[in-house]
Amino acid sequence: MDKSLKWRFLLLVVVVAVSGFYLIPSFVKLPSWWEATFPSEKISLGLDLQGGMHLMLEVETEKALSNTIDRMVSDLNDLLFNERIPVDKIERAGSDKLTLELLNTSYQDKLNKLLKDRFPNLDKLRYDEKEGIALYTLGLRTDDKEYLKRFAVDQGLETIRNRIDEFGVSEPTIQKQGNDRILIQLPGIKDFKRALDLIGKTALLEFKVVNDEYDVNKALAGEMPADSEVLYSKRENRETGETTRQPFLVKKSTALTGEHLQTARVSFDQFNEPYVAIGFDTLGAKLFERITRENVKRRLAIILDNNVYSAPVIRERIAGGRASIEGRFTTEEARDLAIVLRAGSLPAPVKILEQRIVGPSLGQDSIRQGIQSCLIGGAAVFIFMAIYYLLSGLIATAALFLNIVIILAALAAFGASLTLPGIAGIVLTIGMAVDANVLIFERIREELRAGKTPRASVEAGYSRAMSAILDSNITTIISALFLFQFGTGPIKGFAVTLTIGLTASLFTAVVCTRIVYDYFLSRRRIKKLSI
Amino acid sequence: MELFKPTINIDFIGKIKWALLFSLALMVLSGLSLLVKGGPRYGLDFEGGTLVQVKFSADVDIGAVRDAVSSLNIEDVSVQEFGEKGAHEFIIGMKKTTEGLEGLSDKVRETMQNRFGADSFEIRRVEMVGPKVGADLRKKGVLAILFSLVGMLIYIWWRFELRFGVGAVLCLFHDVTITVGALSVFNKPIDLIIIASLLTIIGYSINDTIVVCDRIRENLKKMSHKSLPEIINVSINQTFSRTILTNLTVVMVLFSLYFLGGEVIHDFAFSLLVGCFFGTYSTVYIAGPLVIYWEKVFPAKRRR
Numbered sequence A: 001m002d003k004s005l006k007w008r009f010l011l012l013v014v015v016v017a018v019s020g021f022y023l024i025p026s027f028v029k030l031p032s033w034w035e036a037t038f039p040s041e042k043i044s045l046g047l048d049l050q051g052g053m054h055l056m057l058e059v060e061t062e063k064a065l066s067n068t069i070d071r072m073v074s075d076l077n078d079l080l081f082n083e084r085i086p087v088d089k090i091e092r093a094g095s096d097k098l099t100l101e102l103l104n105t106s107y108q109d110k111l112n113k114l115l116k117d118r119f120p121n122l123d124k125l126r127y128d129e130k131e132g133i134a135l136y137t138l139g140l141r142t143d144d145k146e147y148l149k150r151f152a153v154d155q156g157l158e159t160i161r162n163r164i165d166e167f168g169v170s171e172p173t174i175q176k177q178g179n180d181r182i183l184i185q186l187p188g189i190k191d192f193k194r195a196l197d198l199i200g201k202t203a204l205l206e207f208k209v210v211n212d213e214y215d216v217n218k219a220l221a222g223e224m225p226a227d228s229e230v231l232y233s234k235r236e237n238r239e240t241g242e243t244t245r246q247p248f249l250v251k252k253s254t255a256l257t258g259e260h261l262q263t264a265r266v267s268f269d270q271f272n273e274p275y276v277a278i279g280f281d282t283l284g285a286k287l288f289e290r291i292t293r294e295n296v297k298r299r300l301a302i303i304l305d306n307n308v309y310s311a312p313v314i315r316e317r318i319a320g321g322r323a324s325i326e327g328r329f330t331t332e333e334a335r336d337l338a339i340v341l342r343a344g345s346l347p348a349p350v351k352i353l354e355q356r357i358v359g360p361s362l363g364q365d366s367i368r369q370g371i372q373s374c375l376i377g378g379a380a381v382f383i384f385m386a387i388y389y390l391l392s393g394l395i396a397t398a399a400l401f402l403n404i405v406i407i408l409a410a411l412a413a414f415g416a417s418l419t420l421p422g423i424a425g426i427v428l429t430i431g432m433a434v435d436a437n438v439l440i441f442e443r444i445r446e447e448l449r450a451g452k453t454p455r456a457s458v459e460a461g462y463s464r465a466m467s468a469i470l471d472s473n474i475t476t477i478i479s480a481l482f483l484f485q486f487g488t489g490p491i492k493g494f495a496v497t498l499t500i501g502l503t504a505s506l507f508t509a510v511v512c513t514r515i516v517y518d519y520f521l522s523r524r525r526i527k528k529l530s531i
Numbered sequence B: 001m002e003l004f005k006p007t008i009n010i011d012f013i014g015k016i017k018w019a020l021l022f023s024l025a026l027m028v029l030s031g032l033s034l035l036v037k038g039g040p041r042y043g044l045d046f047e048g049g050t051l052v053q054v055k056f057s058a059d060v061d062i063g064a065v066r067d068a069v070s071s072l073n074i075e076d077v078s079v080q081e082f083g084e085k086g087a088h089e090f091i092i093g094m095k096k097t098t099e100g101l102e103g104l105s106d107k108v109r110e111t112m113q114n115r116f117g118a119d120s121f122e123i124r125r126v127e128m129v130g131p132k133v134g135a136d137l138r139k140k141g142v143l144a145i146l147f148s149l150v151g152m153l154i155y156i157w158w159r160f161e162l163r164f165g166v167g168a169v170l171c172l173f174h175d176v177t178i179t180v181g182a183l184s185v186f187n188k189p190i191d192l193i194i195i196a197s198l199l200t201i202i203g204y205s206i207n208d209t210i211v212v213c214d215r216i217r218e219n220l221k222k223m224s225h226k227s228l229p230e231i232i233n234v235s236i237n238q239t240f241s242r243t244i245l246t247n248l249t250v251v252m253v254l255f256s257l258y259f260l261g262g263e264v265i266h267d268f269a270f271s272l273l274v275g276c277f278f279g280t281y282s283t284v285y286i287a288g289p290l291v292i293y294w295e296k297v298f299p300a301k302r303r304r
Helices: A003-027 A032-037 A061-082 A105-118 A142-167 A192-200 A216-221 A282-294 A331-343 A360-414 A420-449 A454-486 A490-523 B013-036 B062-070 B104-116 B131-159 B162-185 B192-222 B228-260 B263-297
Strands: A052-059 A087-093 A097-102 A122-130 A133-140 A173-177 A181-187 A205-209 A228-236 A243-251 A261-268 A274-280 A300-304 A307-310 A322-325 A350-358 B049-056 B077-081 B089-094 B121-129
Touching: A003 A360, A003 A490, A052 A142, A052 A192, A061 A087, A061 A097, A061 A105, A061 A133, A061 A142, A097 A105, A105 A122, A105 A133, A133 A142, A142 A173, A142 A181, A142 A192, A142 A331, A192 A331, A192 A350, A205 A243, A205 A282, A216 A228, A216 A243, A228 A307, A243 A300, A243 A307, A261 A331, A274 A282, A274 A331, A300 A322, A350 A360, A350 B131, A360 A420, A360 A490, A360 B121, A360 B228, A360 B263, A420 A454, A420 A490, A420 B192, A420 B228, A420 B263, A454 A490, A454 B131, A454 B192, A490 B192, B013 B162, B013 B228, B013 B263, B049 B104, B062 B077, B062 B089, B062 B104, B104 B121, B121 B131, B131 B162, B131 B192, B162 B192, B162 B263, B192 B228, B192 B263, B228 B263
Parallel strands: none
Antiparallel strands: A052 A181, A052 A350, A087 A097, A097 A133, A122 A133, A173 A181, A205 A300, A228 A243, A261 A274, A274 A322, A300 A307, A350 B121, B049 B089, B049 B121, B077 B089
8 A cells, every 4th residue: 555545544534433423422322431521412403303493582672762761751750859940741752862841940050960960871962942941852872872772682681591591491592693683592392382471571570559549440531640550450261261351540650670579489378379479689678668668558569561460458568578479370370470580571672573483293204304305315326326337336325425424423513403404405415425426437437438547547537527526516615605604594504514515525525435446456456447 | 337428429519599599588488477476476584474384183174274264364364285185284374473472373373272172283383584584584595696606706717717707607697597487487485495495506507517617628728729619519528428417416316305305395406406407408508608609709818
């Protein structure tokens, strides 16, 4: 054996060994000492093969701004009332502005100073004076707006991650996409609706005092007290599926929010009905104590995302910061509510932009069909090559087999997932990778016909076909790379397997098959090639 | 074994006019089909909408499913049988999408439960693509195709000469147009996986063209006494058996995918089959002639 052949043979052995090494965990159950020391990554299946849910959410960042403005309006109201500045109509305008009327312009300096000191991130956008009344338009600064928006997305992502972690999904993907999108992939989950409820709920927990001094029905008829609003309690009858709505007249101002929540867990009452027991942090406990003290005999509505869960009567002052949320839950619902409350609320609501769900049985079918078409397609090519090129054809098919092994091993090594289009990519690779061998063999036949010896023909065949092989593989890989760049989800899997397969074919179809020829041609005097 | 005799000498260049006419006719036909049908039919990925795939455990009449769905009062609903006969599987397609947590698919599920009983069916797949994502994906699809066409042109330009590059890219344009036309004629929707197939056609079809161009370049050096059309004809003949053979192996695996790969892969394989067929045809009949025409309009100053 000449030296270069030795090295090439060694390379082949190394590639086969490394590929085998990465592939073993996907097919064989290995002892734990192996898994502890060597790579134990299995080939991961894409959502379309494994089943699961893909979600693209958009965070309504504008809503985060308007929430901030709403909070500022309420703070301003309190502050200016306490400072006795005669103002009126403090209102939000659009999502990022607020307006207020100063009734006596002589307070202008005081107001300006207060605004500057206490609300440094509000810019004075407009100022009009009319008949002794000053009309202010204040807005958030651009960089503050950007910060709030970014915070809403980042915080939302973190919150969703916590919820999913607690829900218990193995290997979820939760990523920020672009400015305001969140991509979520939950492989293998089966209860899609429950997961969706858990992820998408804003989960804004609020406590508001019920306004019992007015009649709810009168308020609904139009006589709404200025400081109150009507919220509903929606209940679903589990037997009939009917929903009933009960209106509650509550004070607009929020007494306490879930922000001060520290714990939330499922408990059972004496009738074995589940409820969620919550506990506040120190500040929350103080606030809660004050509210309950000031509102004894009144009802306190517990509201989640504008839905009144319950409105128990406050019998006495409650110290210690403990409360419970009842709502005729199933145990599962109570558990999910506790998870959501613990993880905190989303700073801004989310919308679903894209949702793809694949049930597990469909994934199984796809795997079966993928493997079937791979086997039949592969067999057809193998048989054709063997008939058409005889022993040389067999060498080429052996190279194809090695190619598939390398693709699978690369998937396992890089942690890329195998998808249905990915399988199609492998099948297509079988058809395309053989092209290199066809090019070489046709060339060798041409050289043989021209009267060259087998050895010279092989030599010429490989070297002359090389540039065409390189070109043709590179162009397909260029396309696949653009597909990878612009494609999404399972389609990326196609680009991945095709690219790996074609790259590997440069090794398997060109280098490996050549080793076989060189070995036999150098050891024996072969008069006739089986081609 | 040999499919083609080594002495094969078909006069490809002599039939330039017929070939160009045939191609032109096909491209016009493709354009007409697209025109009549108001552009390509976009699939869910690009159009946006909701799709629910339901599999029943027993035989269910499609009319009953339609009836159940129509009780939802959603506009633009379609119900189609899906998969093999006897699979009791249906696709319910809706143009509408929802952004809220309570999606359309839940409503479909509820209606089915009320009508057929909770245990009689299984929701196997739900896809909801909102209009924003649809527009995004459409843009990405177009960009991917444009970029890879430009990528091909640059690569071939770099490796060969402009006259080959322009010819090859025109061939690609020809192959892709006819494939999109065929998809339109057979009413197949264009979605992400079809874009993947078009890109593969672009990458693969150029592959054949390159092999021929490579041979033309080699023969230009060897056979300097012959005219360009002659050289091109000889080159096409020399590579003919290889062109047919490699496409044959690809067509074999594509048929396997077409018949066995399942519903999702079905259209993908169809598109590739059409693309491969016309890719082979254009390699043989179109790529060479285009070089000749290019040479007539912009004669090369020196022959390499």
